[in-house]
Amino acid sequence: MPIKTAYQAKVEYLQIMDEHGVVDEKLAKDAMSDQDILELYQYMGKCRVLDETAFKLQRSKRMGTYPQNKGQEACAIGAGFSLKQGVDYLVPCYRENAALWMHGLPMHYIFLHWMGDERGNQIPKGVCQLPLCIPIGTQMLHATGIAWAFKMRKEARVAMTFFGDGATSEGDFHEAMNFASAFQVPCIFFCQNNQWAISVPREQQMNSATVAQKALAYDMPCIQVDGNDLLAVHKAAKDFVERARAGGGPAFIEAVTYRLADHTTADDARRYRDPQEVEAWVNKDPMIRLRKYLTAKGLWNDAKQAALDEAAKQNATEVVRAAEGIEKPAVTDIFDYTYAEMPRELEIQRRTMRTSSLGQRPEQAGLNAPGVAANHE
């Protein structure tokens, strides 16, 4: 018997705008309008300044550890722009602030989060997203479950989850991909391949030629895009989101980008990265190419840039004011969200603020007689 081919597949790479701001006219026809590009460029500028502001706050001890998003904004914005606000659901990691803000998260919430305040995770009603996810790779399963619920209820909604190249080494990533594929749920897996998982480079993280090809194992459509090309990211995301919304099932996007900053403010990438590598990627910054493109089109100039810088600075000042102006949370907050209904022992600890037991009988803690359920609201 001759050997037959049991399975064959390929991974396509999409770039629409190169690092000089030159677009492939044929591919660009189907991409976003100049008006959208103009608006999203300005939004990107605003987000970049917020990111730099957070960095400075950390350096001046006004914020805890912070992971910069710098250089990866085209991923968050291009992908976020493909989703319907208040309908589709975002399940982030922690390097896609711009997508979360775009979909209604008050900007200072992200700041609150990194200032050690859970209220930054208290997603307002009607905003369809989960809070930032600190452990690596656990959130893709939640996104799959959320998308599954949409499918069960026959709602035309899509979930999109973000993660890095390192996360694709986690078991949960593969379990999520398998579930999403087995049940054909409307979930888009968006990998920001920024080349580094703290100090481990992508080549050492895996022996796969692309991250995208991992989707092939689950028979999931996939694409690799230039993650610093807003147009390519958006085109890929939009096509897959529409496909999922129409019942076509999950899909995978690998956005090839670069972590321009350290992993977090607690990291020093100079210990493990070649400065020449970083320098090469600085030139591929998504903002540089968009500015070149818009300038060439006559839609942008230095005066507009100066106005944008000023507006972005103003915005950052307001965001910092909102984040720093909020009162310290009540200490009782640490108890109040453990359960919907406060268990009696927890209520005693809450009232006495201690765990040593003498003097802690319920009646001493001001609680009802034994047997009456403590109710806290």
Added chain:
Amino acid sequence: MPRTEQMIAQGLTLVDAINEALYQEMERDSRVVCLGEDVGLNGGVFRVTEGLQKVFGPERVIDTPLSESGIMGTAIGLAMAGMRPIPEIQFEGFLGPAYDQLVNHAARYRTRSRGAVTVPMVVRVPVGGGIHAPELHSDSPEAIYAHTPGLKVLMPATPYDAKGLLLSAIRDPDPVVFFEPKRVYRSYREEVPEGDYTIPIGQAKVLAEGTDLTLVTWGASVHQCNDALDTLPEDVSVELIDLRTIAPLDVETIVQSVEKTGRCVIVHEAPKTAGFGAEIATTIQEYCFLHLKAPVQRVAGFDTVMPYYKLEQQYLPDAAKVSEAVMQCLAY
């Protein structure tokens, strides 16, 4: 599923009672879905979900990939998005791969998001030894989950309690781990109301009133303790408490009893050291110090790996071990 003639005539087993609760709640609430390994067509390896897929279809009684973290993690997502998932982890030993999702996510989301994102789900898990099962099919890990803020941990010992507690658990707004003692699954039948009833989470049950000693236990050990009571001298009066809920612990019922008896023996299958009995003993000395007439005793599994089944009966607390501890505590 609707009751069979045998159930009508002889009552329900633990399996029957859980199945009936699932059936009735799925009928009442379209948000409820069951998912897990072999829970659909096969009705679960213990047949707890028997027949449900036929009634509610494969989209509500779902055979999942063999992937415990996947089951737990997607159930969390379903719950966040407004469903009421009931994931089954086939045996307690397989909670290991799902531990991260259960403990670091299901249990923490309400707190993490300050109430914005919640995870109402019931994780059903067969638990404990005594059924001649292979390794990692006979453990008793309840203390691990009772030590996890944000989780509620239940372990009913009877068909009646199982149905009422499961209905409470499904309607609870927080994640609940519902341990089902396998040894009791089909060990006996009892009368269970056919209608809807709930048993409040966090309330222990006094199975026998007594004045000389308090016996605190849960799960399959309830039945060993019951057997022990029959072997004790007639003039010994033991109060037997079935916790039913491990977390949150019903401190009041235990304290009231020990204040009366002054003596307490705690029985559980799990290893002794750092088992949940330790928490109960500590609570008793905190609240009942001056009432105690003897040191609180524990009858538990040894601090060893649960042995393969040839030796499991020597490992597990039985009526003889319980009786001995009771008599020694009384003689102190």
